[in-house]
Amino acid sequence: MIRVLQVYPQLNNAGTEMVIFNLYKNIDRNKIQFDFLVEKPGELDSVVKSMDGKIFYINELEKKQYLERLVEFFYSHKEYNIVHTHTHQRMGEVLQAASIAGVKTRIAHSHNSRTDLPRIFSLYKRITSRRIEKYATDLFACSVDAAKWLYPCKYKQCKIIHNSIELQKFSYNQMKRNTMRLNLSIKPNVPVICHIGRFARQKNHKFLIDVAHQLVSKCSLVKFILVGVGPLQDNIRNRTKEYGIADNIFFLENRSDVSDILAASDIFVFPSLYEGLGIVLIEAQASGLRCVVSDKIPSEADLGLNLIKRKSLSDGASLWADTILQELSMQNNREFLSNSALLSDYDIRKTTKLIEQFYLERAIL
Known part of the structure; x- marks a missing residue:
């Protein structure tokens, strides 16, 4: 069985999280299991556990710097050869840490076309985008606008993954x-x-x-x-x-x-x-x-x-x-x-087959 690590800030009952949970419910869990790396507990944690998924809380190691904690995590969890990180402020660091630790497939997934962060963070966002483009092996987005926003230099290389539903x-x-x-x-x-x-x-x-x-x-x-x-x-x-x-x-x-x-x-x-x-x-x-x-x-x-x-x-x-x-x-x-x-x-069955095939192909690299 392949274990894929999904990375979110928190697992709540919201649109972005439900995109991956729709996949999670429909994917063949005899072949692929999702585990989650999050920063704090959320509303859907119990659902993950009921589906035999694992949840890791990165904030449990508060004494070290974020990037260092992530590198340590990936070195100590060599079972993950695929990391799939979703729109969040620290995804560049997640991908960099995974790269340092030798994770072969590192997916960035953009779910938005803007952010509510103050303008002072625009420089930080540009730095994050460059880091994502440098360390991600694969770029996903839910729309062309979402791709252009997060991957301004590489959006043409991005794979558009529909936000599918049942x-x-x-x-x-x-x-x-x-x-x-x-x-x-x-x-x-x-x-x-x-x-x-x-x-x-x-x-x-x-x-x-x-x-x-x-x-x-x-x-x-x-x-x-x-x-x-x-x-x-x-x-x-x-x-x-x-x-x-x-x-x-x-x-x-x-x-x-x-x-x-x-x-x-x-x-x-x-x-x-x-x-x-x-x-x-x-x-x-x-x-x-x-x-x-x-x-x-x-x-x-x-x-x-x-x-x-x-x-x-x-x-x-x-x-x-x-x-x-x-x-x-x-x-x-x-x-x-x-x-x-x-x-x-936008049928979840169609998108699930696409993602399932992608994960399985990457697992044998």
Whole structure:
């Protein structure tokens, strides 16, 4: 059996982590097992352990410098000939340490096209990118934008790996829609707008609530479902109270029934300031859901189902609200769209075979 070391800052129930967990659940674990190197405990640690994976916490060796600790780790764990590190501030050092210790396959994987770090860190980011380009043997990214951002000099050498999902899980189902609306006490005729994402600056919740305020003034029946947690959550809750629209907003925090929530919704709104791709946007389209998104979303996120309406954030909240109302008036066969062949490139089974083959080929080098 091949053991592949996946490197993250922390394993939480978020988009980037779920990309690799979708692979983890579908890969042939008789041939390949994932272990994880992280900096601190996370929400998904117990899931890893239940799937016979190991978790190592690099912060357990706090007295030594980070790079030195990593080198020591790789020298003491020679069972790892493949290291797959994902977007995080220290991935350059991870790859350098793995190189020093003689790890043969060192993968960098970009999941974003920007960061919320202050501008003072732009120099650090350039240094990190150079280090990644120097020490990685393979470059992965979820989109061309994500490749250009992290590998500015070598993005043309990057392999684009789709953020794939379990398509059948997200196929539209009328029964799921009815049950979820019943659970939330939402009547069948009430329009529901959904957003799923961490409450952080990148996801632009402040603007989203401005849009909600405008939309409620134009259609008082409308409800918003916001799924996720994060540092700005209390701030956003307070903003809904200031606008007097708290009764129109459901805050559902992290959920395991995202497919049901998408089925219960009529429009998915995604006003992000930037995205590597936005896996939840793939999930929304797989549910046949019409989507109003910012023009900062990479073009690869549009699956060609005629469900995506791109808007500039500079258009303002009122125009966004008008666009949502227009999209609500448009009808589409969600069950038909959920089974479209255009979704096939984002089928987790297809991506799993691709990654599995890559790992197996590298293991025999």
